[in-house]
Amino acid sequence: MNKLVLPGSIWLASDVHLGPATPATAEAFIGFLQAAAEEADALLLPGDIFDAWIGDDVIRAAPPWLAQALQSLKATAARIPVYLGRGNRDFLIGQELADALGATLLPEPALVDSDFGTLLITHGDEYCTDDAAYQQFRTMVRDPRWQAQFLAKSIPERLQMAQQARGESMAANQSKTLEIMDVNAQAVEAAFRDAGVATLIHGHTHRPDRHVLAIDGKKRERWVLPDWDCDHGASRGGWLVIDRDGLQFYDLDMAA
Numbered sequence: 001m002n003k004l005v006l007p008g009s010i011w012l013a014s015d016v017h018l019g020p021a022t023p024a025t026a027e028a029f030i031g032f033l034q035a036a037a038e039e040a041d042a043l044l045l046p047g048d049i050f051d052a053w054i055g056d057d058v059i060r061a062a063p064p065w066l067a068q069a070l071q072s073l074k075a076t077a078a079r080i081p082v083y084l085g086r087g088n089r090d091f092l093i094g095q096e097l098a099d100a101l102g103a104t105l106l107p108e109p110a111l112v113d114s115d116f117g118t119l120l121i122t123h124g125d126e127y128c129t130d131d132a133a134y135q136q137f138r139t140m141v142r143d144p145r146w147q148a149q150f151l152a153k154s155i156p157e158r159l160q161m162a163q164q165a166r167g168e169s170m171a172a173n174q175s176k177t178l179e180i181m182d183v184n185a186q187a188v189e190a191a192f193r194d195a196g197v198a199t200l201i202h203g204h205t206h207r208p209d210r211h212v213l214a215i216d217g218k219k220r221e222r223w224v225l226p227d228w229d230c231d232h233g234a235s236r237g238g239w240l241v242i243d244r245d246g247l248q249f250y251d252l253d254m255a256a
């Protein structure tokens, strides 16, 4: 696994789920991007920044909500390195988007050499191995041949498929236990062993927390990034800052 060497203050956020119906979340995220440009030395966005990404070609005629988000991401990437990761909703983001923003695609998973040590950073959906139906879906949509066939369809057709997939997913989730939709302990242990790191950071589960584990008699930490939603009742959202002093969660009302 190749390593990103990122000295200084690294900011991380995921699961913002930006879409046409998230104006308040977008406003909060744009404020976060401006703060990151001012205060961070690098910004990592490990997945699901967008609620449903159907292909980079959408940026060629971006609707206003997307144009605004892209403009803010581009402005931040002009000031600090920005790394775009892929989640289970925006696994189709690619080089065209990264180039348009002046950003870099985050390797999956990413090993980051920080001032606090080496970190393993990923979206985290790959660890939900108890969810066989999801892993089957993930294998399909991560297949380059499937992606080529999907991206060859018209944007209206892809939008329709995405909407259908969202509906099927929400319906399927109704009958799943919380455990099935969380990371599997053995998958997480294997990730720590494979990477040989002490700190794993991921999103996806929408269960922000710091978990201290003992793996092979060694202390390990798993940090889960918060999801964002400022458009449905009480606002939530936040990020993680890593510097030589360690890791620190920040949430939106701390920034207000």
Ligand code: LP5
Residues within 6 Å of the ligand: 051, 052, 053, 054, 088, 089, 090, 092, 125, 128, 131, 133, 134, 137, 141, 158, 161, 162, 164, 165, 166, 168, 169, 170, 172, 173, 176, 181, 182
């Ligand atoms: O996303 P969320 O939070 O609801 O649940 C996820 C898992 N589901 C997914 C599926 C995505 O939501 C689908 C939308 C992606 C949009 C952009 C991609 C472009 C369109 C792709 C068209 C195929 O990620 C869910 C997990 C949950 O996280 C917790 O981890 O449980 O997994 C499932 O629910 C898997 C189920 O088997 C549902 C799969 C739905 C997709 C069906 C594909 C057929 C679409 C046919 C279109 C003609």
Ligand code: MN
Residues within 6 Å of the ligand: 015, 047, 048, 087, 088, 089, 123, 125, 203, 204, 205
């Ligand atoms: Mn996700």
